[in-house]
Amino acid sequence: MARSSRRSPTWPLSLLSIVLLLFFVSPAVMVKHHDFKRCDQSGFCKRNRALADNVLERGSPESSPYQVDSASIKYKDGQLDASIVKNIGGGNQVKLPLTITFLDRGNVRVTIDEDKRRKGQIELRHGSVARKERYNEVGAWALTGAGLQAQKAAYMKRKEYTEVTWGPEGQYKAVIQHSPFGVEFWTGEEKQVVFNGRGFLNVEHWRSKVDKPQRDENSTEPEPPEPVEDESTWWEESFGGNTDSKPKGPESVALDISFTGYGHVFGLAEHAGPLSLKETRGGEGNYDQPYRMYNSDIFEYELDSPMTLYGSIPFMQAHKKDSTVGVFWLNAAETWVDITKSKHDTNPLTLGLTGGIVDTHTHWISESGLLDVFVMLGPNPKELSKSYGKLTGYTAMPATFAIAYHQCRWNYVSDEDVKDVDRKFDKFNIPYDVIWLDIEYTNDKQYFTWDPLNFPDPISMEKQLEETDRKLVVIIDPHIKNKEGYHVVDELKSKNLAVKNKDNNIFEGWCWPGSSHWIDAFNPAARAWWKSLFSYDRFKGTQSNVWLWNDMNEPSVFNGPEITMPRDNIHHGNWEHRDVHNLNGMTFHNATYHALLERKKGETPRRPFVLTRSFYAGSQRSAAMWTGDNQANWEHLAASIPMILNQGVSGFPFAGADVGGFFGNPSKELQTRWYQAGAFYPFMRGHAHIDTRRREPYMLGEPYTSIMTKALRLRYSLLPAWYTAFHEASTEGYPIVRSQYFVHPGDEKGFAVDDQMYLGSTGLLVKPVTNEGGESVDVYVADEENYYDYFDFTIYSGKPQRTHTISTPLDKLPLLMQGGHIFPRKDRPRKSSGLMKWDPYTLVIVLDKKGEKAEGTLYADDGETFDYQLGAYIHRKFLFADGKLISTDIGTKGSKTINYLKTMKDVRVEKIIVVNAPAAWSSAGEVAVTEDGVKGTRNVEMIYHAATAGKAARAVVRDPATAIGVDWTISFPEASQSGVKTEL
Ligand SMILES: *[C@@H]1O[C@H](CO)[C@@H](O)[C@H](O)[C@H]1NC(C)=O
Numbered sequence: 001m002a003r004s005s006r007r008s009p010t011w012p013l014s015l016l017s018i019v020l021l022l023f024f025v026s027p028a029v030m031v032k033h034h035d036f037k038r039c040d041q042s043g044f045c046k047r048n049r050a051l052a053d054n055v056l057e058r059g060s061p062e063s064s065p066y067q068v069d070s071a072s073i074k075y076k077d078g079q080l081d082a083s084i085v086k087n088i089g090g091g092n093q094v095k096l097p098l099t100i101t102f103l104d105r106g107n108v109r110v111t112i113d114e115d116k117r118r119k120g121q122i123e124l125r126h127g128s129v130a131r132k133e134r135y136n137e138v139g140a141w142a143l144t145g146a147g148l149q150a151q152k153a154a155y156m157k158r159k160e161y162t163e164v165t166w167g168p169e170g171q172y173k174a175v176i177q178h179s180p181f182g183v184e185f186w187t188g189e190e191k192q193v194v195f196n197g198r199g200f201l202n203v204e205h206w207r208s209k210v211d212k213p214q215r216d217e218n219s220t221e222p223e224p225p226e227p228v229e230d231e232s233t234w235w236e237e238s239f240g241g242n243t244d245s246k247p248k249g250p251e252s253v254a255l256d257i258s259f260t261g262y263g264h265v266f267g268l269a270e271h272a273g274p275l276s277l278k279e280t281r282g283g284e285g286n287y288d289q290p291y292r293m294y295n296s297d298i299f300e301y302e303l304d305s306p307m308t309l310y311g312s313i314p315f316m317q318a319h320k321k322d323s324t325v326g327v328f329w330l331n332a333a334e335t336w337v338d339i340t341k342s343k344h345d346t347n348p349l350t351l352g353l354t355g356g357i358v359d360t361h362t363h364w365i366s367e368s369g370l371l372d373v374f375v376m377l378g379p380n381p382k383e384l385s386k387s388y389g390k391l392t393g394y395t396a397m398p399a400t401f402a403i404a405y406h407q408c409r410w411n412y413v414s415d416e417d418v419k420d421v422d423r424k425f426d427k428f429n430i431p432y433d434v435i436w437l438d439i440e441y442t443n444d445k446q447y448f449t450w451d452p453l454n455f456p457d458p459i460s461m462e463k464q465l466e467e468t469d470r471k472l473v474v475i476i477d478p479h480i481k482n483k484e485g486y487h488v489v490d491e492l493k494s495k496n497l498a499v500k501n502k503d504n505n506i507f508e509g510w511c512w513p514g515s516s517h518w519i520d521a522f523n524p525a526a527r528a529w530w531k532s533l534f535s536y537d538r539f540k541g542t543q544s545n546v547w548l549w550n551d552m553n554e555p556s557v558f559n560g561p562e563i564t565m566p567r568d569n570i571h572h573g574n575w576e577h578r579d580v581h582n583l584n585g586m587t588f589h590n591a592t593y594h595a596l597l598e599r600k601k602g603e604t605p606r607r608p609f610v611l612t613r614s615f616y617a618g619s620q621r622s623a624a625m626w627t628g629d630n631q632a633n634w635e636h637l638a639a640s641i642p643m644i645l646n647q648g649v650s651g652f653p654f655a656g657a658d659v660g661g662f663f664g665n666p667s668k669e670l671q672t673r674w675y676q677a678g679a680f681y682p683f684m685r686g687h688a689h690i691d692t693r694r695r696e697p698y699m700l701g702e703p704y705t706s707i708m709t710k711a712l713r714l715r716y717s718l719l720p721a722w723y724t725a726f727h728e729a730s731t732e733g734y735p736i737v738r739s740q741y742f743v744h745p746g747d748e749k750g751f752a753v754d755d756q757m758y759l760g761s762t763g764l765l766v767k768p769v770t771n772e773g774g775e776s777v778d779v780y781v782a783d784e785e786n787y788y789d790y791f792d793f794t795i796y797s798g799k800p801q802r803t804h805t806i807s808t809p810l811d812k813l814p815l816l817m818q819g820g821h822i823f824p825r826k827d828r829p830r831k832s833s834g835l836m837k838w839d840p841y842t843l844v845i846v847l848d849k850k851g852e853k854a855e856g857t858l859y860a861d862d863g864e865t866f867d868y869q870l871g872a873y874i875h876r877k878f879l880f881a882d883g884k885l886i887s888t889d890i891g892t893k894g895s896k897t898i899n900y901l902k903t904m905k906d907v908r909v910e911k912i913i914v915v916n917a918p919a920a921w922s923s924a925g926e927v928a929v930t931e932d933g934v935k936g937t938r939n940v941e942m943i944y945h946a947a948t949a950g951k952a953a954r955a956v957v958r959d960p961a962t963a964i965g966v967d968w969t970i971s972f973p974e975a976s977q978s979g980v981k982t983e984l
């Protein structure tokens with residue numbers, strides 16, 4: 001679901017009219033801009049932009065009032081501590097503790113705090129109970145490790161600067177300038193990243209509010225000077241009829257970070273715009289607003305926009321030819337990021353000829369909290385993804401069903417309806433794994449209950465799904481209906497586990513159930529209680545094939561400022577909501593994840609599935625995400641590709657967009673194209689708004705149903721390749737679907753290409769059709785390898801930086817195979833992925849241009865439990881070279897390896913397809929198979945299909961019957977023999 005459509009027909013009329021009165025100022029059809037702030041409507045954003053403008057106008061970055069007190073600098077074991085002094089005029093100074101830690105992998109962490117707040121030497125206004133410190137716990141939620149501190153760093157202090165070099169061969173260097181404070185980060189001889197080079201550093205220190213004396217209107221005294229700073233938004237701020245009491249006064253932190261020589265920046269999920277982030281300070285084709293990160297329930301979001309969406313990951317990668325660096329801004333308060341680019345030329349002689357080198361300048365602005373930022377010196381997209389994964393955790397390895405097809409709509413109206421849809425999928429031979437229930441399954445929007453009229457027998461529904469190993473996902477949101485006698489709210493209140501308002505009383509707001517309270521998942525006691533609610537005997541009507549969907553967890557509060565909680569609300573530990581806002585969604589979906597781990601004592605823990613709408617850095621450890629409430633139009637289909645690619649860049653790659661589009665009715669053509677594209681989303685779910693027509697794939701009729709079924713079958717047959725890609729994400733941090741710059745970091749022409757995707761390391765390159773009547777697509781190919789059409793083996797011959805046009809009638813999905821790869825499939829059509837568990841494999845060997853080499857991997861495990869952590873998995877490398885295909889073990893043995901391999905001993909390779917097979921094989925007819933543990937060599941039939949006009953030759957080995965879990969070698973005929981023959 002979810003949508004915060006305040007025009008939803010399911011709303012009681014009385015509530016609707018209240019809402020209309022309160023908020024419905026204009027009957028906008030698109031995103032309600034007036035519900036959400038622009039930078040100039042956000043006090044701290046406006047103040048920091050003004051500061052930046054001011055410094056730029058004066059051209060005086062060196063006037064930045066921050067200086068390192070050089071006497072204070074202490075250095076030990078890879079950590080530098082010092083005080084920054086902020087000169088605030090009149091000879092007054094503010095002390096800001098600075099810590100810089102030098103870490104492994106070329107990472108550095110820079111933290112700036114504020115002495116007075118840290119020591120609690122401030123007074124809060126309005127009798128607030130909030131904590132006085134700057135929020136310093138983001139790391140406790142987001143980080144799994146901060147990296148090892150470099151022991152062997154070299155430290156050198158001079159009068160004007162301090163220099164630290166670290167890393168292998170001292171290749172990384174930080175130069176800390178004392179006055180004004182600034183840092184340059186170098187790799188070898190190259191300056192990469194600069195802090196405060198433009199002088200926008202700003203830590204709004206605590207001050208007490210001085211009320212201006214009332215001025216006698218007849219006074220002859222001279223007018224006091226206008227304050228230099230705009231104080232109008234320091235003490236309280238109103239927006240859309242809500243007033244923020246701001247008990248801590250102004251407290252923003254901001255810093256300019258420049259990437260020297262870098263022309264592209266990526267990341268900052270979640271926004272609906274191009275992968276290569278745009279400039280935000282106006283000008284042709286640019287935005288005039290900074291990228292905003294303030295998790296929000298945005299109704300009917302607009303495309304190509306820096307507006308905030310449901311989740312935030314303040315991680316950015318800067319990329320230039322063969323080099324990538326990153327920054328990770330560890331702050332969970334509202335954050336804005338301005339981006340500008342400038343050209344400079346290093347060589348005056350080439351002025352105007354080379355076009356100069358582009359620098360990218362960013363300006364990060366957060367409302368509160370510490371200034372806490374990691375710099376990551378790369379050096380390439382893979383290393384950066386890995387570093388970020390080491391900091392914030394890797395993607396959780398999902399259960400197999402989670403990466404199969406999900407069927408959802410708001411709403412399947414009854415248990416009979418669900419059973420009927422389930423039967424229809426089978427009747428039409430369409431595979432699916434999971435059917436979903438949106439909010440209407442509940443009794444009156446009370447989670448953990450069932451609507452007694454429409455869902456009288458949920459267990460029998462779940463049992464029917466179980467017959468084909470299918471699952472049910474139900475929605476549970478963080479708002480708890482405020483209704484006497486509802487056991488969940490009664491417990492929430494009596495145990496005191498809800499979020500509080502600014503007066504420290506239970507916070508009450510409106511959401512789907514009407515008046516509601518919100519669980520405070522920052523509180524360990526609340527998470528423990530949440531866990532108890534999911535046990536089978538408490539959440540009646542659920543059994544082990546039921547999993548979860550967490551929506552509205554930004555949190556969405558219909559009558560709150562910007563449709564969320566007031567910033568002065570109070571969470572566990574007395575932290576203000578403003579400090580933790582962007583973490584809120586993650587703490588909630590993580591609480592659900594942990595609840596699902598222990599539904600029953602003694603039950604073998606299985607990998608929970610939780611879908612979340614809101615997220616933060618670290619969410620990848622416990623959830624999948626979707627891009628929220630999109631629309632059934634071509635533009636939204638196209639926008640989904642860069643959004644999903646960006647999730648990969650941002651370290652949360654288990655991502656999808658509602659297939660078909662949430663709002664509105666897609667045309668049959670659009671829906672069909674969407675299934676073709678969706679088959680390449682890491683998370684694939686069809687979903688639809690309650691007002692839309694039924695659109696399960698079988699509803700559309702021919703040829704659409706067949707084409708969509710074909711797309712789904714393709715997804716299912718490639719599940720072993722997807723699973724392997726997920727495994728790479730879960731161990732290396734790599735994106736699951738990969739953008740052009742990630743795969744070809746040296747190809748400048750491809751850096752901004754964001755409408756085609758590579759699936760993991762398979763070499764599969766997909767370019768979905770995203771326009772109406774699209775008769776062809778242009779696929780950009782960066783490298784010299786040959787690419788082959790997945791379905792008909794058409795050769796797209798390798799010339800670098802070339803665009804190939806592929807004709808795309810409706811039943812054509814443009815999918816290419818890059819030479820040099822091997823990927824696994826399972827080709828037997830089944831009803832669900834669970835039923836494919838013991839199916840044999842097909843291996844596709846796509847030989848390189850010379851017809852000599854290819855390689856790939858396979859990861860497999862039980863698809864369900866955590867036994868893989870004890871070695872119960874198969875991890876194989878397939879290498880084709882010198883005429884031999886060799887399968888070798890690349891796993892690490894554990895206590896459960898042997899038993900697992902026993903269960904897999906009959907799972908075999910039933911087919912090998914070799915694309916671009918040498919002509920010499922045409923007369924051979926056989927390959928020789930040797931297998932570990934099997935005596936002798938077997939000859940197995942190979943059928944050769946010669947190349948035809950424009951199409952690659954291929955050879956098919958029929959049933960080599962080698963076990964998937966053991967070492968084996970298949971010897972193909974000598975390719976050179978024929979060469980010799982023709983020479984003779
Ligand atoms: C200011 O001066 C005017 C005119 O002399 C007088 O009417 C008014 O009361 C004075 N206001 C105050 C606050 O003294």
Ligand SMILES: *[C@@H]1O[C@H](CO)[C@@H](O)[C@H](O)[C@H]1NC(C)=O
Nearest residue numbers: 141527586587590591594618
């Ligand atoms: C997730 O939940 C576990 C168990 O309650 C807790 O230890 C951990 O801190 C939570 N992490 C996040 C990111 O919420």
